[in-house]
Amino acid sequence: MNGAFGTVLRRDLLLAMRRRGELANPLVFFLIVLTLIPLAISPSPQQLSSIAPGIIWVMALLATLLSVDGLFQSDYRDGSLEQMVISAQPLWLIVLAKVVAHWLVTGLPLTLLSPLLGIMLSLPETGYKPMLLSLLLGTAALSLIGAIGAALTVALRRGGLLLSLVVTPLYMPVLVFGAGSVQRAVDGFSPDGPLLVVGALLALSLLLAPFACSGALKISMHG
Numbered sequence: 001m002n003g004a005f006g007t008v009l010r011r012d013l014l015l016a017m018r019r020r021g022e023l024a025n026p027l028v029f030f031l032i033v034l035t036l037i038p039l040a041i042s043p044s045p046q047q048l049s050s051i052a053p054g055i056i057w058v059m060a061l062l063a064t065l066l067s068v069d070g071l072f073q074s075d076y077r078d079g080s081l082e083q084m085v086i087s088a089q090p091l092w093l094i095v096l097a098k099v100v101a102h103w104l105v106t107g108l109p110l111t112l113l114s115p116l117l118g119i120m121l122s123l124p125e126t127g128y129k130p131m132l133l134s135l136l137l138g139t140a141a142l143s144l145i146g147a148i149g150a151a152l153t154v155a156l157r158r159g160g161l162l163l164s165l166v167v168t169p170l171y172m173p174v175l176v177f178g179a180g181s182v183q184r185a186v187d188g189f190s191p192d193g194p195l196l197v198v199g200a201l202l203a204l205s206l207l208l209a210p211f212a213c214s215g216a217l218k219i220s221m222h223g
Helices: 003-018 020-040 045-068 073-078 080-086 091-105 107-120 125-153 160-186 192-222
Strands: none
Touching (some): 003 020, 003 091, 020 045, 020 107, 045 107, 045 160, 080 091, 080 192, 091 125, 091 192, 125 160, 125 192, 160 192
């Protein structure tokens, strides 16, 4: 593992563990909303199972959006982000390490929690495997895409709204094909096609997002 990548990854994971309250916010939001949905719509298993794939994926997207706003904020406030930008280490590698740390503390727990939420929403058994696979791939893509918006708005006051406007349209393909893979499995069809598209979106995000974030950070820091 590259020294800069490993150092930043360990640093961000350690900081996340020290801010457990902030770390738990997306998970608590995810759990509360999905707990309230059966009360607000209907406790009928038939009705819940028909909307479960879309609801789980929308909540995963919103939980990621809630957390990605702070990806670069603390480093910007204490000045370490500027040091990262001007350091001799490749900025795209530092950005990639920060995104991986973000996914490990938000996307991965959401994915591991999803079977429990599938039970709460009466998701049919055939939907569990594609739900896990699509969330595993899709939440990583969401973190990478969200990082671009976070880099563009890091120097702006109250940039959260602008961040949502920037990244939400980019999230749509991941949401459509991620939820679609689960829905196809529930309907008795193969989920392979939508899952492959989600995998391709992750590969494309992995290829482009670190470099796009690097450019956005340089613009945000130096104008």
